Amino acid sequence: MAIETRLVTVFGGSGFVGRYIVRALAARGYRVRVALRRPHTAPDLKVMGRVGQIQLMQANLRFKASIEQAVDGADAVVNCVGLLFESGAQNFKSLHVQGARSIAEAAKAAGITNAVHISAIGADEDSGSDYARTKALGEAAVRGALPGAAILRPSIIFGPEDEFFNKFAKMAQMSPALPLIGGGRTLFQPVYAEDVAKAVTRIITAGSAGQTYELGGPGTYTFKELLAYVLNVIDKKRILVPLPWPVAMAMGFAGELSGALPVITPFLTRDQVTNLKTDNIVGEQAQGFDALGIQPEALEAIVPTYLERYRKYGQFHERLEDIKEN
Numbered sequence: 165m166a167i168e169t170r171l172v173t174v175f176g177g178s179g180f181v182g183r184y185i186v187r188a189l190a191a192r193g194y195r196v197r198v199a200l201r202r203p204h205t206a207p208d209l210k211v212m213g214r215v216g217q218i219q220l221m222q223a224n225l226r227f228k229a230s231i232e233q234a235v236d237g238a239d240a241v242v243n244c245v246g247l248l249f250e251s252g253a254q255n256f257k258s259l260h261v262q263g264a265r266s267i268a269e270a271a272k273a274a275g276i277t278n279a280v281h282i283s284a285i286g287a288d289e290d291s292g293s294d295y296a297r298t299k300a301l302g303e304a305a306v307r308g309a310l311p312g313a314a315i316l317r318p319s320i321i322f323g324p325e326d327e328f329f330n331k332f333a334k335m336a337q338m339s340p341a342l343p344l345i346g347g348g349r350t351l352f353q354p355v356y357a358e359d360v361a362k363a364v365t366r367i368i369t370a371g372s373a374g375q376t377y378e379l380g381g382p383g384t385y386t387f388k389e390l391l392a393y394v395l396n397v398i399d400k401k402r403i404l405v406p407l408p409w410p411v412a413m414a415m416g417f418a419g420e421l422s423g424a425l426p427v428i429t430p431f432l433t434r435d436q437v438t439n440l441k442t443d444n445i446v447g448e449q450a451q452g453f454d455a456l457g458i459q460p461e462a463l464e465a466i467v468p469t470y471l472e473r474y475r476k477y478g479q480f481h482e483r484l485e486d487i488k489e490n
């Protein structure tokens with residue numbers, strides 16, 4: 165395939181979803197400039213394209229000058245920087261709102277109108293969750309500076325490196341019980357990382373036109389159903405313990421305290437608990453994959469391929485029932 169002359173700058177390209185986006189843009193032939201804080205930590209990104217097709221450039225969303233340099237000469241911009249919990253200067257306001265605004269303003273100043281901003285389902289200026297509220301404020305900031313930018317709001321995203329299915333499968337290896345936060349009734353519409361990346365590439369190729377898309381996979385599940393599914397795939401029996409919201413909040417607080425220690429990622433935060441009170445599914449009126457001509461993958465087709473490592477005998481694991489049947 166011939167390499168496109170068009171250059172796309174991707175902020176957050178070293179993250180879980182960002183890597184899928186970089187790979188998809190490279191496969192489509194774009195030159196990709198990955199703007200990231202520590203380029204030396206992600207040399208593997210370069211082999212996602214041909215020699216010279218992918219370049220790494222140092223940029224930090226908290227420093228405007230680095231953003232301006234990263235968008236200089238680009239034809240399009242993608243922002244997939246986000247946080248699940250705050251830590252010092254790395255907070256929701258500085259990244260979800262100010263960082264998003266800085267990218268949009270830098271793009272505008274550079275004459276770029278083709279842009280994709282990754283937000284999240286549940287983004288809501290009135291939300292009690294700081295994550296959801298700053299996601300909404302970020303969307304507004306992007307639209308204020310760059311009305312033509314497309315906004316993508318995914319539900320929970322799955323893939324071999326995800327932080328949801330892996331987290332609970334790992335927990336099931338160590339613990340006799342898994343927590344049903346708030347009773348486990350919150351609804352999710354898990355979406356495959358590769359489908360999110362496909363959506364980004366389609367929009368960049370067609371040129372963004374100020375649309376908002378909510379991205380969810382073909383199935384809707386309660387939190388409880390997802391945990392039961394993980395246990396079924398890894399063939400482990402664990403007790404699902406309902407945690408009322410106040411108890412979950414207390415766990416979130418304990419998670420935050422542990423997160424204050426260096427290199428420890430909080431298992432749960434109070435803000436995440438608050439966020440879990442709202443269903444995470446595509447709105448009835450929202451446009452989504454259909455409008456982009458994409459048929460999203462079902463989680464049942466993908467998740468077992470990477471959760472098999474949590475089974476007792478990994479890829480060689482067989483269920484007792486299956487052995488008995490044969």
Ligand SMILES: NC(=O)c1ccc[n+]([C@@H]2O[C@H](COP(=O)([O-])OP(=O)(O)OC[C@H]3O[C@@H](n4cnc5c(N)ncnc54)[C@H](OP(=O)(O)O)[C@@H]3O)[C@@H](O)[C@H]2O)c1
Binds near residue numbers: 201245254320322
């Ligand atoms: N994963 C999900 O289930 C999900 C669901 C809905 C929406 N989203 C949204 O999708 C986007 C991507 O999520 P993800 O799961 O891929 O997150 P992720 O794996 O944590 O990646 C976040 C990226 O942001 C970069 N970053 C953090 N702070 C930065 C800074 N100050 N300047 C520049 N880059 C910075 C990180 O790079 P470093 O290596 O420098 O930290 C990383 O590349 C986010 O906006 C998230 O809110 C995710």
